[in-house]
Amino acid sequence: MSTPLRIAIAGASGRMGRMLVEAVLAAPDCQLAGALDVPGSPALGQDAGAFAGRDTGVPITSDLTAGLANAQVLIDFTRPEGTLAHAAACAAAGVKLVIGTTGFSEAQKAEIRGHAERTAILLAPNMSVGVNVVMRLLDQAARALSQGYDIEIIEAHHRHKVDAPSGTALAMGETVAAALGRDLKDCAVYGREGVTGERDPSTIGFATIRGGDIIGDHTVLFAGTGERIEISHKSSSRAGYAQGSLRAARFLATRASGLFDMGDVLGFKAA
Structure with missing residues (x-):
């Protein structure tokens, strides 16, 4: 042995x-x-x-x-x-x-x-094997859905988490942005309030939820005309x-x- x-x-x-x-x-x-x-x-x-x-x-x-x-x-x-x-x-x-x-x-x-x-x-922002497989899928999805789809990233964690968005959500955004030939620093939108005007189709939006004992949920939404594609990972432990x-x-x-x-x-x- x-x-x-x-x-x-x-x-x-x-x-x-x-x-x-x-x-x-x-x-x-x-x-x-x-x-x-x-x-x-x-x-x-x-x-x-x-x-x-x-x-x-x-x-x-x-x-x-x-x-x-x-x-x-x-x-x-x-x-x-x-x-x-x-x-x-x-x-x-x-x-x-x-x-x-x-x-x-x-x-x-x-x-x-x-x-x-x-x-x-x-x-690595997330050590889960499943999350890292999702990263791979996001790269493929972003390349295929590069035109006509708005991209939003929604993440939820427990009340004790001190950073937002989560490192995993940011890594997902970076993966998608790179697949689209963009820099996340230039296209990320981290909050919306008031009269924001119409959505800029070149942006990647983030929404953050904090509460309870949620271990970690992440969803990347590709919203097109007449359809939505969601790629999600949810941790129960x-x-x-x-x-x-x-x-x-x-x-x-x-x-x-x-x-x-x-x-x-x-x-x-x-x-």
């Missing part, structure tokens, strides 16, 4: 962090090697599996050096500032990094690209994000450096 892939989890006491811990513990080819959380977290010092009644022998720590000491890959779904600190530490330690964090500025993305020159990093993250971690295990995304993991670029 091959040696298990040693994985550390950032934000280990959060909703997504716990899902990732469970996924690693359930995967026979993976081993939990570290668990990180912010200084002051009440979970510090606890076993990373305590929430599930598991004794993993891995304490939650805010010490990056200790948390990464035994890890080959870190999976990070936290906040941009924390992720950037983790990326610098991973680059220095030679640890691979899977980033599911969203809300990065262009300058922060450039910083991540710099760290990817020293270690392998996968950055964070498990899909966790399983996609493990696929990403396995992919990075064979890479020394470089910046990748889920298209690389799923073989879309090779195809």
Whole structure:
């Protein structure tokens, strides 16, 4: 049997962090090697599996050096500032990094690209395999529906999400815009209020919903004359994000450096 892939989890006491811990513990080819959380977290010092009644022998720590000491890959779904600190530490330690964090500025993305020159990093706004298949479908749909169809992107998330539109919605917009030969920065409309005038057919509209415990729903609407085409993805659990993250971690295990995304993991670029 091959040696298990040693994985550390950032934000280990959060909703997504716990899902990732469970996924690693359930995967026979993976081993939990570290668990990180912010200084002051009440979970510090606890076993990373305590929430599930598991004794993993891995304490939650805010010490990056200790948390990464035994890890080959870190999976990070936290906040941009924390992720950037983790990326610098991973680059220095030679640890691979899977980033599911969203809300990065262009300058922060450039910083991540710099760290990817020293270690392998996968950055994706959504780790779900299903969402990334939808991205592929959107590229094809946008090319076929480039004339006579208005494009709107509707996304819904839980009340705790801090960025809007979601990183996944923006990635969908970028995919559609690129397929149409446009730049999303020039054609996106993020809000409408009052007398807006007729819709500019060259724009891509966004609508954001926040409420309850919605995990994540995304729909891209192509509205034509006499018909509508909707391509949707709805998440009922964070498990899909966790399983996609493990696929990403396995992919990075064979890479020394470089910046990748889920298209690389799923073989879309090779195809």
